[in-house]
Amino acid sequence: MELKNNDLIKGSSGRFGDQLVYRQRNGKTIIARRPVKRNTPPSVIQQELREQFSEAVLYAKAVIANEAKKAIYQGKATPYYSAYLLALTDFRKAPEIRKYDTSAYSGQIGDEISVRAIDNFKVERVMLLIKDSLGETIEEGAAVLSENGVDWIYTATVVNPTLPGTTLFISAADIPGNITTEEVTL
Numbered sequence: 001m002e003l004k005n006n007d008l009i010k011g012s013s014g015r016f017g018d019q020l021v022y023r024q025r026n027g028k029t030i031i032a033r034r035p036v037k038r039n040t041p042p043s044v045i046q047q048e049l050r051e052q053f054s055e056a057v058l059y060a061k062a063v064i065a066n067e068a069k070k071a072i073y074q075g076k077a078t079p080y081y082s083a084y085l086l087a088l089t090d091f092r093k094a095p096e097i098r099k100y101d102t103s104a105y106s107g108q109i110g111d112e113i114s115v116r117a118i119d120n121f122k123v124e125r126v127m128l129l130i131k132d133s134l135g136e137t138i139e140e141g142a143a144v145l146s147e148n149g150v151d152w153i154y155t156a157t158v159v160n161p162t163l164p165g166t167t168l169f170i171s172a173a174d175i176p177g178n179i180t181t182e183e184v185t186l
Contacts, residue, residue: 056091059176063087072175076121086121087176094178095119097170102186107160115143115152117172117180126152126172133165 023030042050063069064084073083073090101114117123126143138160143152152172160166168184 052092056088059091060084060088069175073121090119090121090174091176091178093120093174094180095123095172095174097172097180097182100168100170100182100184102168102184105156105186107156107163107166109156109159111156113143113154113156113168114146115154115170115172116150117152118150119172119174122175123152124173124175126154126170128154129169129171130156130158130160131167131169132160132162133167135167138166 019034021032021034023032061084063073064087069087070083073086076086077083095117096119098116098118100116105111105113113128115126115128117126123145126145127140128143129140130138132138139156139158141154141157143154145151146153163186166186168186169181170184171179171181173179
């Protein structure tokens with residue numbers, strides 16, 4: 001129920017007895033029935049989400065308590081998104097590997113592999129592991145962020161004599177430590 005031009009309840013919020021609650025929404029006072037707490041146990045998915053949120057809250061509190069980490073998030077804070085909220089949402093969302101380009105990789109030293117990885121806040125690192133068709137490691141290492149700020153470039157340091165069947169394992173990590181992986185067979 002919405003009341004208009006009622007000075008008695010204008011700007012009110014809270015509970016009236018056990019039946020009504022007053023809320024403010026978009027500058028209006030809303031009166032509604034008091035929500036009823038359910039006694040059913042949470043589903044497995046609900047319980048997992050609650051645990052993830054609890055972990056995110058712990059992470060965000062730790063960020064705010066650490067001045068160096070807080071400064072990272074504070075730099076992108078706005079009036080609507082505090083450093084705490086940015087840390088909380090960053091913890092909940094893993095980076096995405098949007099695309100990769102292996103066209104410049106022919107198995108020679110100096111060949112490049114490009115990976116586009118994004119995150120809701122910041123991708124911290126991108127790693128590549130290259131294995132031959134038998135599953136033996138050829139090389140592994142960190143990619144370097146390119147000037148465009150979204151593509152990561154890995155430069156080969158070892159000759160790969162048998163390109164067909166080569167498998168790339170790409171991983172992207174963000175500040176909270178969320179890791180996304182992708183496997184690519186050439």
